[in-house]
Amino acid sequence: MTDMWTGEKVxxxxxxxxxxxxxxxxxxxxxDVRSADLVEPPRSAEGFRSWTxxxxxxxxGGAAFRLVVEGLTDRAFxxxxxxxxxxxxxxxxxxxxxxxxEHRRKGYAAEAIQLVLTYMFAEQRHHKCEVEIxxxxxxxxxxxxxxxxxxxxxxxxxxxxxxxxxxxxLLGMTADEHWARHRRPAVR
Numbered sequence: 001m002t003d004m005w006t007g008e009k010v011x012x013x014x015x016x017x018x019x020x021x022x023x024x025x026x027x028x029x030x031x032d033v034r035s036a037d038l039v040e041p042p043r044s045a046e047g048f049r050s051w052t053x054x055x056x057x058x059x060x061g062g063a064a065f066r067l068v069v070e071g072l073t074d075r076a077f078x079x080x081x082x083x084x085x086x087x088x089x090x091x092x093x094x095x096x097x098x099x100x101x102e103h104r105r106k107g108y109a110a111e112a113i114q115l116v117l118t119y120m121f122a123e124q125r126h127h128k129c130e131v132e133i134x135x136x137x138x139x140x141x142x143x144x145x146x147x148x149x150x151x152x153x154x155x156x157x158x159x160x161x162x163x164x165x166x167x168x169x170l171l172g173m174t175a176d177e178h179w180a181r182h183r184r185p186a187v188r
Contacts, residue, residue: 004119004185005067007111012067012081014060019068020045020052022077026098034162035137063088069112071103078103081112083120091127093120097140109143114182121175122185128174134159135167148181149173 005012024045026032033039043051055066064084071078079099086093095116099109120126131149133140145151149171157165 004123005115006072007115009072009106010078010108010111010115011070011072012112012115013070015052015055015058015066015068015080017049017053017056019056019077020048022068022100023052023080024048026079026100029101032098032101035134035140039161067112067116069097069099069103069108071106071108076103078108079112081116083116085130086126091125092130093124093126093128094130094132095120096131110147113144113147117173117178118182118185121178126175128172129178130170130172132168132170135169141169141171144171147173148177150177 003011024043027040027043027048030039058065063086064082066080066082068077069079069081070076077100079097082096084094084096095113097109097113099112117129120129129149130152131144132155133144135141135154150173151169152172153170155168155170158168159166
């Protein structure tokens, strides 16, 4: 493939208005939402349609963006990956990933993260990616460690939900660490 947004298993693409059902389905599983974010009250179908349409109308790129993760074999909405909290001066950014249950354990999350890292390091000249993961989210911690992210610290009892305080684990990866594991994109 010559498209930097397409891997062997997934393609990253912009949000389309018809993706509202995929985002709604991601939000329906409270346990999954809690592993990545704070649980919010239910949103109406119209709320999801307007939220998704607004995102679909945004200009690409910028300091923060969200892309849809689409499976290559079936072109199905599999989840989304986000970039945010960019700091151009320091060369840092944060990323997050959510994959629908039926698309997990297929390598989609790992490949989507790699595609975003390559873009941010090779095209946007960022130096470091950071992620914050709840300490109980063992799957996400294992995924990021397997990709080469290094634990940099822990915020003890940092977030409160589900009747308790929870630790947040901070992980990071530099561009050099990424390129040591992956080939730089070819220039043509």
